[in-house]
Amino acid sequence: MQTSYVRKEGDMLKLPTDRPVRVGIVGGGQLARMMVLDAARLGLDLTVLAAERDEGSRGVIAVRDGDPNDPQDLQDLADSTDALTLDHELVPLEYWRAIESQGRVLHPGAETLQYTNKIVQRTAFAQAGLPVPPFSVVHTAKEIDGFASEHGWPLILKSPLGGYDGHGIMQVRSMDEANVMLEAAAGQPLLAEPHLPLRDEIAVLVCTSASGERVVYDPVRTIQENGMCAAVHVGEGVLDPAVASEASKIAQRTADLVGSVGILAVEFFVTKDGLTINEIAPRPHNSGHHTIDSCQTSQFENHLRAVVGWPLGSPAMTCKAAAMVNVIGTQAGDPTTRVGRALTTQAKVHVYDKTWRPGRKLGHVTAVANDIDTAEARAERAAQLLMYG
Template structure:
């Protein structure tokens, strides 16, 4: 075990790295963040911020010399960086797991090899494949870049072979996945922690509502049958085992109108839909990330109260800072701001949670508070 007083490294300086850093420092660890952004939110909270590229040789030497273990806050860290660090110290999760999540083609293939279901899809890597892929998948469909797409970016809805071909051109002729748009009943996600010994714990399932391809609200516990929630946890655990994963990860699911449970995608890190754990669980997903990294026993994942989490995007700052008094006047609202210097439309600037023993009341209050901020 790596105990408090040692130094942990974090690759990535965004809000997920920031919340990891807060959890680690609360537990008594030192934290070194590597991120090329000199104003990174995590870098401001860490003991030290290495302002350098993720492949910078000097920065990697510093991480090796100063850190006892390293984790990541997003999946697009170069795999070679992780492998270079792993030759000298524990890196959790490892390069192999991140490589699967960095490319939708690899990811979907891995999910199916694990015996889990996805929405129908076809690979499109050349222009001539667009028409045949569309014929196989059918309408409605969505063409997604295989790499570097998130929060609705790098995705184009298509409803004909010609539209598919045009979308492939618009996305720059990069490898893509054409995916059938299923008839959705709702979307859910599972955040779990898995140790190097294979022990796995799942947090309560979250029900997710998106706007414009970006998560807007997570409702916990998800309003789904217990059997569905259990099946999702079992599927997420299966996926983590197939990856021989160590750390915190999230798996997103579609529930179709017919009741089928389909894996949408995985995230090899803490997840936006798990932010509710900061306020409503015995152990947050970020403390759990520290525990997994350091080989400590996992904390209790029990939900203490129903909760609703709402994202705060940069759109709310269009006319200046939102009136936080409208939110903080609610005694059970918990505000988390990420310390980002510049607000932009679609940029995640913070979130808030509303806690209430009555889930329906929590949903109603969260919607009302968000509307107040947006007014």
């Protein structure tokens, strides 16, 4: 376990001590669901604001129906709780700022949330000397063509806001393909980056409490398929120790820069030239789902502890190796009908109570073992049984 401290006045001093702390979660997906499960053990009083389209948390808590894009719904949630946090970062920044200006406890705060804009993020990180890929903010076909002339095709074009799990991000091999993304942007800027030859992809979770305490989870290898995280491997023999150590240091510098409170996930590309930051997420993250079953304190519990300024739990692993595999909807139908078979693999099964459809993230499985090969085999087998039978 790595622990450090930052100089920050603790927001916990503003929270009540004579009754359960009331925490509001904006968004009702699977991340909120897993936070709810840990909050119940901690005695926190949770309210989840979920849009009609949100699924995941409804099966474990009575949600408050509302829209995270509606300023009044956000204000009502703030008025009835002591602190707010996020299931997703798609809340309009101006609404988040307005609530924070009232002296409310919001984690992540508006300062951190602004960095979910990829253009703001890339520009600030580059200025701070953090490792980022070559990039350019482009508005026109001429600008894209100029960037391609310097870096070569293919390129990666990204929408500044809202792109995740392969959405809002496109690999383009020609100007004809780039024009599709340009037209969809409807005059809004895009972020252009070269397509990097990758040796690996890794992620680090940094958890910083409102009290100033910090813990860092062991870096993990992430396996991506079609722009979506498919699996995560962590433990002995997974990553080069020097690379893992450097990633942990950069992730902490990143957390300091963005003023993070709660979980901050920092995703990296590993190339022949070393580490470069791909994305950040100021919330619990898919790369940390394994922590429920493989660590002393899950990312979800530590995120909640951090938001209210409570002491953080140890992120140390309780096993030598762990593998997490996402369960994605297939034509074989609802995977919940096959949970019993998947349990024969010794893997832990987590389903999200979401309506089945092909391509949708419906759950995950985690397997722990004395070596990563065994953990990976168990997790892959469980996921295959859930997805295909």
